Amino acid sequence: MYSQLKEINHKPEPFEFYTADSLWTDPHTSEQMLSYHLNENVDMASRRKVFIEKSIEWIASHFAIDEQTKICDFGCGPGLYASGLARKGAQVTGVDFSARSIAYAQKYAQQEGLKINYILQNYLEYDTEERYDLITMIFCDFCALSPSQRKVLLEKFHRLLKDGGAVLLDVFSLEAFNNRSEVSLYEHRQLNGFWSANDYYGFMNTFKYDQEKVILDKYTIIEEEKTKVVYNWLQYFSEGMLKNELQNSGFVIQETYADVAGSEYSENNEEFAIVAVKK
Numbered sequence: 001m002y003s004q005l006k007e008i009n010h011k012p013e014p015f016e017f018y019t020a021d022s023l024w025t026d027p028h029t030s031e032q033m034l035s036y037h038l039n040e041n042v043d044m045a046s047r048r049k050v051f052i053e054k055s056i057e058w059i060a061s062h063f064a065i066d067e068q069t070k071i072c073d074f075g076c077g078p079g080l081y082a083s084g085l086a087r088k089g090a091q092v093t094g095v096d097f098s099a100r101s102i103a104y105a106q107k108y109a110q111q112e113g114l115k116i117n118y119i120l121q122n123y124l125e126y127d128t129e130e131r132y133d134l135i136t137m138i139f140c141d142f143c144a145l146s147p148s149q150r151k152v153l154l155e156k157f158h159r160l161l162k163d164g165g166a167v168l169l170d171v172f173s174l175e176a177f178n179n180r181s182e183v184s185l186y187e188h189r190q191l192n193g194f195w196s197a198n199d200y201y202g203f204m205n206t207f208k209y210d211q212e213k214v215i216l217d218k219y220t221i222i223e224e225e226k227t228k229v230v231y232n233w234l235q236y237f238s239e240g241m242l243k244n245e246l247q248n249s250g251f252v253i254q255e256t257y258a259d260v261a262g263s264e265y266s267e268n269n270e271e272f273a274i275v276a277v278k279k
Helices: 002-008 020-025 027-038 049-062 080-087 099-112 147-160 174-178 239-248
Strands: 070-074 091-096 116-120 132-137 161-173 183-188 200-209 214-223 227-237 251-257 271-278
Touching: 020 027, 020 227, 027 099, 049 080, 070 080, 080 091, 080 099, 080 116, 091 099, 099 116, 132 147, 147 161, 147 239, 147 251, 161 174, 174 227, 227 239, 239 251, 239 271
Parallel strands: 070 091, 070 132, 091 116, 132 161, 161 227
Antiparallel strands: 161 271, 183 200, 200 214, 214 227, 251 271
8 A cells, every 4th residue: 555655646757657648538538528628617628608709709800810711720629619710711620639529529510511620630640731821729738748749749830831820829827837736635536527437536646846837737546446547737838938939940929918819918817828920
């Protein structure tokens, strides 16, 4: 028991392990995530419906979207943004590796008569001859990736964008990092059964990495027959940190906002959004 508890409370190196694929592809947890996506009243897997609608209106106006605009939404989930942008006339592609979310998005698009190209794939591996006017990555998805993964992604963005094309993404700020604390929690059927349909006990250890500005929520899920560990990494950014990463991949940050609905930026916000243009 001592060795098990020691392992549960072990703090790994930043981004030492990557388990996002299991979270989004496991039949049970992907079903839970989809239900959070579709809950219009909570900011869990997606933001609330009212904010999404406001955000789509701002994106359509800011980027002058019309029937000639080609957009790729990385991490599109069940298509909440892709659907809204398609209604504005854009030619939209959505990429996500959750089969359950993509299936929902495809069914919804068919029902609504929306022509959206949904692709079931890890966006780190996605490639195409298509070139886009705008790439979106929304709900701080960028923060869940390691430095090496972000480098691969930004180089991909640069390759897939037309000359002068733009990226819109949002991230967690250093203000949010400073508001996080290390904690250890233990609970029977943690998160109301989110992790498994079977009976289980869940440990959550939150670790802070002050130098790297990274937070890890490490979940150890113990069932009768098996144990699994899920590593939920989040990178937190200052404007300067994000600017450097984008510049190194051939982008210039054109504008900074509080969110992807174009709200005014403040250093006190726990998130911020940027529009970066391909050089």
